[in-house]
Amino acid sequence: MTRIDAKFADLKARGKKAFVAYVMAGDPDYDASLELVKGLPGAGVDVIELGVPFTDPMADGPTIQLAGQRALASGMTLQRTLDLAREFRKNDDTTPIVMMGYYNPIYNRGVETFLNDAKEAGIDGLIVVDLPPEEDDELCIPAQAAGLNFIRLATPTTDDKRLPKVLQNTSGFVYYVSITGITGAAAAEATDVGPEVARIKSKTDLPVIVGFGIRTPETSRSIASVADGAVVGSAIVAMIGDGKPVDEVLSFVKSLADGAHAA
Secondary structure, X not given: OOHHHHHHHHHHHOOOOEEEEEEEOOOXXXXXXXXXXXXXXXXXXXXXXXXXXXXXXXXXOHHHHHHHHHHHHOXXXXXXXXXXXXXXXXXXXXXXXXEEEOHHHHHHHOHHHHHHHHHXXXXXXXXXXXXXXXXXXXXXXXXXXXXXXXXXXXXXXXXXOOHHHHHOOOOOOEEEEOOOOOOOXXXXXXXXXXXHHHHHHOOOOXXXXXXXXXXXXXXXXXXXXXXXXXXXXXXXXXXXXXXXXXXXXXXHHHHHHHHHHOO
């Protein structure tokens, strides 16, 4: 059982929904990013999604693209992202970390080396947005063999024919993308999301967490009420991009977490 599995089992036992926060590792720099990540559990974050900066982030909208550029400009790399996770683990051995990014940096490092390093650094799961299920032998299956969850995204265009393929080797949780398009786009609506979550849950026992288009505590609560939890990324990253201090960002994160937990 991974930390992710344990977290969702605990939340389910307590009748609680999950709040997942995405931040870009190294944004705006390593030290500020580490301070923020260390503060996330205290702000109510159940699972941390840690973005790996990449030069060609095709699934990300302008907000997260800019975060990646800031991180790269500050010298952030895949290695330093692992270093940040390892530093976080010195004081927190329970909060799950999902590393989210693209396959190229992992491929360049070597899959076996990367998986060993990620496991040693305290990473619990991976979201690699540019590896479809047809490429599961590349990373998904080796990752699961190494004890890491491999989390897949389902979208409004994932029809009933495609869904079983998406779910086939997924573990940890399913990330439902509430809107079509890139991160930070339109607002999520619970009335649209609810039936889709129910459709996915009819095909899997995994928790279904909803992200994209959640910017307020109210939306966090409404989305969590029809799913197993909510993910917020762009709204948090935008505050970092605006130069807000870490304590102010964490206060905002807490309001979002409180919303999801009230569902």
